[in-house]
Amino acid sequence: MLSDVTFDVREGELLSVVGPSGCGKTTLLRLLCGLTPPSDGSVLFNGKAVMRPPREVALVFQDYSRSLFPWLSVIRNVMLPLRRAGLRRGEKIARAEAVLQEMGLHGVARKYPWELSGGMQQRVAIARALVSRPKILLLDEPFGSVDALTRTELQDVLLRVHGDFEERRVTIVHVTHDIDEAVYLSDRVLVLGSAPGRLVASIDVELERPRVQTATRSSPRFLAVRNEIHDVIASREREAGHLGV
Amino acid sequence: MTAAFLNRVGRRLLGAVVFGAALGIWEAWARSEPSFLFPPVTAVLERAWQVWPTTDFLTSVAASLERLAAGYALGAGIGIAAGLLMGSLRAARRTLEPLVEFLRAVPPVAIVPAVIVVLGLGNGMRIAVIAFAVCFPVLVNTVEGVRAVAPETRDTAAMLHLGLAETIFRIYLPAALPSIVAGLRVALSIGVIMVVISEFVGASDGIGHYILFQQSQFNVPEMYGGILFLGLLGYVLNRLFLLVEDHLLSWHFRAAGEPTR
Numbered sequence: 001m002l003s004d005v006t007f008d009v010r011e012g013e014l015l016s017v018v019g020p021s022g023c024g025k026t027t028l029l030r031l032l033c034g035l036t037p038p039s040d041g042s043v044l045f046n047g048k049a050v051m052r053p054p055r056e057v058a059l060v061f062q063d064y065s066r067s068l069f070p071w072l073s074v075i076r077n078v079m080l081p082l083r084r085a086g087l088r089r090g091e092k093i094a095r096a097e098a099v100l101q102e103m104g105l106h107g108v109a110r111k112y113p114w115e116l117s118g119g120m121q122q123r124v125a126i127a128r129a130l131v132s133r134p135k136i137l138l139l140d141e142p143f144g145s146v147d148a149l150t151r152t153e154l155q156d157v158l159l160r161v162h163g164d165f166e167e168r169r170v171t172i173v174h175v176t177h178d179i180d181e182a183v184y185l186s187d188r189v190l191v192l193g194s195a196p197g198r199l200v201a202s203i204d205v206e207l208e209r210p211r212v213q214t215a216t217r218s219s220p221r222f223l224a225v226r227n228e229i230h231d232v233i234a235s236r237e238r239e240a241g242h243l244g245v
Numbered sequence: 246m247t248a249a250f251l252n253r254v255g256r257r258l259l260g261a262v263v264f265g266a267a268l269g270i271w272e273a274w275a276r277s278e279p280s281f282l283f284p285p286v287t288a289v290l291e292r293a294w295q296v297w298p299t300t301d302f303l304t305s306v307a308a309s310l311e312r313l314a315a316g317y318a319l320g321a322g323i324g325i326a327a328g329l330l331m332g333s334l335r336a337a338r339r340t341l342e343p344l345v346e347f348l349r350a351v352p353p354v355a356i357v358p359a360v361i362v363v364l365g366l367g368n369g370m371r372i373a374v375i376a377f378a379v380c381f382p383v384l385v386n387t388v389e390g391v392r393a394v395a396p397e398t399r400d401t402a403a404m405l406h407l408g409l410a411e412t413i414f415r416i417y418l419p420a421a422l423p424s425i426v427a428g429l430r431v432a433l434s435i436g437v438i439m440v441v442i443s444e445f446v447g448a449s450d451g452i453g454h455y456i457l458f459q460q461s462q463f464n465v466p467e468m469y470g471g472i473l474f475l476g477l478l479g480y481v482l483n484r485l486f487l488l489v490e491d492h493l494l495s496w497h498f499r500a501a502g503e504p505t506r
Binding site for chain 1: 395397398400401403404405406411415416419420422496497499500
């Protein structure tokens with residue numbers, strides 16, 4: 001699926017991975033979080049090889065309807081990662097409720113996930129990922145199943161999480177097929193090419209924070225970066241075409 | 246009153262009418278050819294009215310229900326446990342599948358003589374036979390339910406660092422519950438069948454024994470009464486089961502957007 005993909009993720013960075021479908025974005029994420037052990041090469045977290053999901057890493061899936069458990073209320077879903085945290089029940093509830101608040105979810109703790117809108121369900125999923133205070137948050141096309149308006153909302157939720165979540169900085173690796181989204185959110189964008197999946201470019205975004213949907217997206221730098229990424233992908237495709245791949 | 250409500254009442258009514266019509270046909274048929282061996286339904290119900298409240302009959306019912314409860318609980322327990330194991334662990338599935346498929350192919354009735362040889366003619370034999378028959382539909386549905394758990398759900402469990410036991414009980418069991426419950430429901434009617442069959446052989450009480458005994462005494466209305474009682478029992482058990490199911494799976498029905506019964 002993937003070959004010759006080498007990169008570092010810096011602490012506190014928000015890194016997006018883009019590329020055409022089938023280039024192995026999801027495979028890359030599964031390698032990073034230890035769900036799939038690499039057949040060759042290695043994934044290192046603080047110098048240690050990742051062979052199974054490390055405790056410091058949380059993952060948000062695209063399909064919230066399958067990652068949230070429908071038989072558990074929202075608060076019980078969010079409390080799941082805290083089972084072994086050595087906290088009293090009251091503390092677990094308080095912490096889960098605090099994260100829900102942080103995600104802009106009020107009064108939904110006792111509801112069931114399927115009673116909420118798609119955007120709210122994905123917020124619950126992000127809350128559950130964050131409740132155990134991971135150092136790294138991985139997201140696999142997290143906004144792929146919601147409408148455009150909700151999508152921009154959730155992008156800003158993610159930016160807030162990255163900027164200041166419970167006074168810590170979370171390292172975020174985010175996989176998307178939406179180049180604009182990648183540029184808007186990230187410090188750096190990795191571009192993958194297909195057949196076989198390989199790292200094509202690593203582009204520093206260098207847009208100032210905080211980012212604002214309208215202002216950021218209309219800034220010259222934003223347009224320059226997004227055009228650069230489009231060009232990289234297009235030239236890769238052309239190359240592949242010449243080679244008859 | 247909404248149209249939907251009228252519709253529902255109408256359907257209920259139609260159900261009752263069809264049921265009544267079937268009894269009416271029985272009544273008319275039996276009266277057109279009067280025979281000692283084929284009593285009209287009114288005669289059967291008249292006898293039932295006298296016999297059903299007697300201690301004798303109720304003792305038989307209680308004996309049958311006890312066997313059903315014990316056999317059903319045992320069979321369902323084994324079915325769910327083995328099903329969870331086989332659904333969760335490929336090794337367990339590979340190891341046990343040939344045996345399960347073989348045993349499942351044996352008609353449960355056929356093992357009665359063998360079980361009598363081993364366990365004698367007591368309650369143990371009857372409970373074992375019921376449990377055997379109940380076990381497989383539950384087991385198969387449990388395995389299917391666990392195997393149908395979405396990959397994202399499995400990955401989520403892995404990312405939450407749930408151990409095997411926790412994954413099985415916190416994730417697979419509830420996720421497979423709709424399928425397990427469907428198996429349990431099928432198994433309930435099979436259980437009733439096996440109760441009666443097990444009581445046809447060497448029993449001194451139970452509804453199965455009651456029916457066979459009345460037949461041997463040429464008490465034909467009593468015999469039919471016993472059969473009617475079984476129909477009624479099956480119906481009531483199924484209704485009770487649906488109540489439990491609605492309670493257990495309300496999250497499932499509501500998540501799927503189905504109205505509850």
